[in-house]
Amino acid sequence: MSDDDQNRPAAYADAELADSASLCADVLRNVANRWRARLVAGRLGDRPPDETDRLVRSLEEAAALVEGSHDGQRISLPTSSETEERFRRLVDSVRDYAIFMLDPEGRVLSWNTGAERIHGHRAEEIIGSPLARFYPEEDAKAGKPERELAVAATEGRYDSEGWRLRKDGSRFWATVVITSQRDDAGHLRGYAGVLRDITAQRQAAEVLRQSEERFRLMVEAVQDYAIFMMSPEGRVSTWNIGAERIKGYRADEILGRHFSIFYTEADRARRHPEEELAKAKRVGRYAEEGWRVRKDGTLFWASVVITALRDSKGRLIGFAKVTRDLTERRRQDELRDTLRARDEFLSVASHELRTPVSALQLQLESLCEVVHDPAPERSVDLGARLDRAVHSASRLARLVEALLDVSRIATGQFELDLAPLDMREVVSQAIDHLRAEAARAGCDIRLDLPAQPALGRWDRVRVEQMVFNIVTNAMKFGRGKPIEVSVVPSGERMTIAIRDHGIGIAAEDRERIFDRFERAVTSRHYGGLGLGLYITKQIAAAHGGSVGATSAGEGTVFSIDLPRTRDDHAAIEGGRDDVERA
């Protein structure tokens, strides 16, 4: 132990220390007694009894030591370093506490350095003053100091928190403990007071409280976002204006209810809400866009973010959920997409009509010339020219019909007229209609039909249309090469396979070519409208079938796969949906 440490207690050995020491001893003994009582009663909570016993003994020892310094004699410090440390801390801490004694009438008897520091009064200024002097005027007038002493006198102790006055009249926020002091006969000798200035802590707490309050008010006032908290199980625990506005529930209707109420029946059935929470719990956050249900049952398109909330120890305490209503934005996006698809369609359609219109125009103009100026050297086969003009006009008519089909599909008006048919007959007739054109393209069409009738219920015109679309496509991309068409019944299904020997289709393009306006080759290469395969796909789908393409080596095989029986009068489903997504 250093000289300094040895000398230090002696510096306190003056009259003031005597008072403080007496008070300290009281405080120490009070604490020791309380813990002794708890030790005996076994009410120690987590504290180990051994350590508590040691602490109590140290406190008692310290109390005795402090009392021993009453007459100013040098305090001999205990040899136990533990006790010494506790004692020193106690003395130090006294600077942070106002510790004072009051007589039974509540007048100040003693006043420590902590009290001087906190209140600003020196001991000689304040000894003999009533307790009420430290209270704000309204409290003093209301008789608060007297009431507090009365409680301390009867209960032995009074704890309070409140405003107190400094010498300069300024206020501070204090915690105060007043204990009554009684002699052995039980007569009231006075009171001991311990006071602490916690203004700074209170201000910090107040700032925090105000900040939290402002944040809460802000969240509550947000209109455009539903912001709410949920328990770890997903029960709603807070609710803001935005949530009320978007979802339609008032706070009192929704608090405590499970958040799966905001989901569609289908989402609930597949336990999607629970999965969202599980994902948020696992990775901290889950975000998605999807349909949600308002209180009135209507759907809205929501952008959702769920964030897991954890305490400082990492335990899940709940979830925060932020939801935005993007229905309007989605509607605008869809509208824009629809308009874009329409513009694209009009552009493609007008583009594709220009070539056959050119042919027809030149044919008619040349016919006019011949009629108006029938010079002998220009005598041409008028009949052949008229035939070609008629042919061009009928091609235009087919093109217009295809455009109308697309329009019907888009508006869900596309319907099938099913009838019992022999597929052999349907396909061979469709091919017969194409023979002349195939011959002009140098394509030999080879037909492979089963020996037995291939019966089923289909729409004859639409099946012919599918065959026509795929075969003309084959002729376009495989000029001068043969095309093989076969009909293959298998069980309940019927397949029409069309094989060309053209340029083939890359694997990654084989799905895409069936989309509207899509072509596997660049648009520059393509002569057709780009609608043929799309319409074919829709017709197959309306029959409950499908159409696909495979390329192996040179050329492509298109397979139209249809069920043989389908009794309902089918309309193309999802046509409108297709437009919205296009």
Added chain:
Amino acid sequence: MTSNEPEPHQHLVLVVEDDQDLREIVSDVLGARGYRTDCAVNGEDALEKLANDHKPCVILLDLMMPVMDGWTFRQRQLEDPKLRDIPVIVLTAHASATQVGEELAASAFLAKPVSLKSLLSMIQRVCAAEGAPAS
């Protein structure tokens, strides 16, 4: 036939167009004016015809064709010193025909649908500019 029309028999026109109806009628109306025509159904076909047959005084070129399109054909033609100088009239259904014509450094362009009058006057003009004798 009026005196300021070109001497047509000298003039061979290569028609590159995948649409059969249009190909045939263009061939017909040019034939009636005394032009000789050679027809190709796409760019690849046209390159074969140019390799084997007589050099035409003008190529009437469609753009959107299967197998080899007009853009690719034009590129190949410009790369070949023997073919480079043959004038090309682009026949396009493209909405911005002017721009396409410029991109391809074509002698001229015709936007579909094309009229008989503009087709004939364009071919006559380009062939005449080639130094063909006018009758």
